[in-house]
Every structure is written in C-alpha cells, then in structure tokens.
Amino acid sequence: MSPDASDERTVHPRIGELLELLEETRASLTMAVAEVPEDRRDTRAGEGRWTVGEILDHLHRIDAGFARRLQKIVAEAKERGTPAEHESSSILDRLDPKLVLDRSRRLEAPEIVRPASDTRASDALAALAESRAAVRAALTAASGLALGTITFQHSVLGVLDMYQATIFLGLHEARHAEQIREIARAGRA
8 A cells, every 4th residue: 555545545536536537547658658668669760769767758748847836836826715616526537638648640749748768667667656646645735725716837738737638647647558559560560
C-alpha cells in the first residue's frame, strides 16, 4: 500500500474517478512497455522517432510538471478561497478522447517536455513511478476543491479546467502506450 493510499480512499468522487483513470492508463502503458524486449527499449524505432526510454522520459516530464503546477494551483486556490466541489457526477466526458488519442496527427512536444536523448528505459520507468506518486499526492490534496473553476492554457488544446487537464494526462499516456505498441509490432515484423 502506498503511503497516501489511505488518503486516496477518502477523496471526493471526482478525484477518485481521475485517480482511477490514471491508474488504468498507467497499467496499459506498463503492459505496452512489456511488449518490447528489454534489449530494444533504448533503440530508436526509426529516423526522427523516440525510443521507448525517451517516450517514458517525456511522460515523466509531463507528470512532474503537472504535479508541480497542480500543487501551486491548489495552494493558490485555497488561499483565494476557491469554493468546495458540490457536484459528484462523472467528469470523464469533459474532454473528447479523440482530441488526444488520434495518432494520425503527429504532434511536436514543447521543448520543456522533450526527452533527453540518452534516457534509458529502466531509469525512465523509475522516474515515471516517482512523478506519478507526486501527481496522486497533488490530486489528493486538491480533493474537495471545485477544480472545474480553475483553468489554464494548454499549448495544443487551449483553455482547460483542472479536471480536463488531468483527463488529458491520462489520455496522453494512453496515446504514448499505443506508440510503444507500434514499436513492439514493428519489432515483430
């Protein structure tokens, strides 16, 4: 049991739903990585393509940045007296999955979240576990706040509220899990 597992059981239903989404997408990512033999995880799949290690490093950078942003936003929201969340209906439909999961459109990662070119998959997996723990802790600390009232500008999707931003985090990971599965399939061909 993780140190914050007991806190996660008492979170607002909307935060619980987000934590569950993140857990599901992480499980899918882990299964995708397992499909690529260890000795191929740090091999470039093609010119201009990331290795599995680089994909994982990119996801770690996204997670770590999101956790820091959410911690800051939550502290500021509590200081401002952001209202409590009174709704408990599902929020998973607040972001169209096709906007993120459509791999027919290649997206360029902003410099700040581009992976280091020498990233090893094993190191990135460990870092990714740590950054996801930070995301879970930040979400748990945000429990009870009306996160739908707090927005920020996403570089591709525009203005998102913090529920949508967290959904994006999970869907983005699912997008890259599919990229890793593509690497695994190409290796088997």
